[in-house]
Amino acid sequence: MHKENEVGALKIKHVRKSYGGTDILKGIDLEIDAGQFLILVGPSGCGKSTLLGLISGLEQTTSGEIWIGDRMVNNVAPKDRDIAMVFQSYALYPNMNVKQNIAFGMEMRNVPKAEQEQIIARVAKMLQIEHLLDRKPSQLSGGQRQRVAMGRALARNPGLFLFDEPLSNLDAKLRVEMRTEIKRLHERTKTTVVYVTHDQIEAMTLGDRIAVMKDGIIQQFGGPQDIYDNPANMFVAGFIGSPSMNFILSTVEKTQEGVGVKVESGNKQFVLPLRADAAAKLSSWVGKEIVFGIRPEQITGTVNIQQDNPHITKADCKVEIVEPTGPDTLTFINLNGKEAVCRVHPSEAKRPGERMQLAFDMSKAVFFDPSSEARVA
Ligand SMILES: Nc1ncnc2c1ncn2[C@@H]1O[C@H](COP(=O)(O)OP(=O)(O)O)[C@@H](O)[C@H]1O
Ligand SMILES: [Mg+2]
CATH class of the missing domain: 3.40.50.300 (P-loop containing nucleotide triphosphate hydrolases)
Structure with missing residues (x-):
């Protein structure tokens, strides 16, 4: 200092x-x-x-x-x-x-x-x-x-x-x-x-x-x-970051456990629960639209995830495009009508059109006001 x-x-x-x-x-x-x-x-x-x-x-x-x-x-x-x-x-x-x-x-x-x-x-x-x-x-x-x-x-x-x-x-x-x-x-x-x-x-x-x-x-x-x-x-x-952070326009929802964001991928809907600090900050956003930001490395396959990470939600998604880079395969899916990119281990990578289980790690997810684009949680 x-x-x-x-x-x-x-x-x-x-x-x-x-x-x-x-x-x-x-x-x-x-x-x-x-x-x-x-x-x-x-x-x-x-x-x-x-x-x-x-x-x-x-x-x-x-x-x-x-x-x-x-x-x-x-x-x-x-x-x-x-x-x-x-x-x-x-x-x-x-x-x-x-x-x-x-x-x-x-x-x-x-x-x-x-x-x-x-x-x-x-x-x-x-x-x-x-x-x-x-x-x-x-x-x-x-x-x-x-x-x-x-x-x-x-x-x-x-x-x-x-x-x-x-x-x-x-x-x-x-x-x-x-x-x-x-x-x-x-x-x-x-x-x-x-x-x-x-x-x-x-x-x-x-x-x-x-x-x-x-x-x-x-x-x-x-x-x-x-x-x-x-x-x-x-x-x-x-x-900052490459590929760039995924920005997904989603609705904040109240759930039995707390607060989450609603996501749809290939006609399947699911809710990703928020960590406690984000949920507290977003309590006044329930029912409203927010920009949910998640980096590609926070959406991965399910093999190498830490089993004791409480912030992971698994969801079934349809793979649209795959781009092998060597150490990982960039896997493109559709979230709420927009393309999102995930980092998947090559051993788990799927082909376009197939479905796969993806793990969404919400421990570092961030949230923005759609009109001001400022960070809110
Ligand atoms: N001598 C100058 N006269 C007028 N405009 C300038 C002059 N130098 C830079 N600018 C303008 O200032 C802005 C910033 O330029 P610059 O500092 O070179 O950007 P960067 O290095 O980030 O690419 C640009 O719009 C550029 O056209
Ligand atoms: Mg310059």
């Missing part, structure tokens, strides 16, 4: 940004501690790069404050903010070799040659590019070039690292490898990072703290698991 008089590494207070008359950032508040890895994630156009531009100082805030360490930096020039940036398009100088590319910033700052050599050696070792130092960028693969770009940023030894979608130009396999590399690098250096991505998997795997953005507003700010388990609204619930 944050101590009373400890200085946060980065603090963003009520920051707004507009271009012309258009509000792009509509009041951003964020704070992270030194050494944390902050992810800004959200769909294209939601304002992530704009926020990063304000932190770097390349853009000016319309109002609000940005603090780096114990300094309010609104009026501090970018070069004096003690930051280093890595962008999606990592422009290396084509006529310089790797070593010269890494050294370029240090040359500009008149860092003594001996110190430059030391820093280059350290950075090259860290990124495992020692054998590439004499090569030109054209002689490198995409991943190697990205590594050099990171080396150039690392050579600054900044207080704050800013990344703007640094992996989005790489192919899928390399992206996963570089993701692990960045994580390892952060484990080693413990430098504070702000990392922009539109990829929710990158967000989940890299972030200590995640800010989910939409339309210039932070929808939720928290740890990855907390955001996954306790999404604040339907947007966050649907954006």
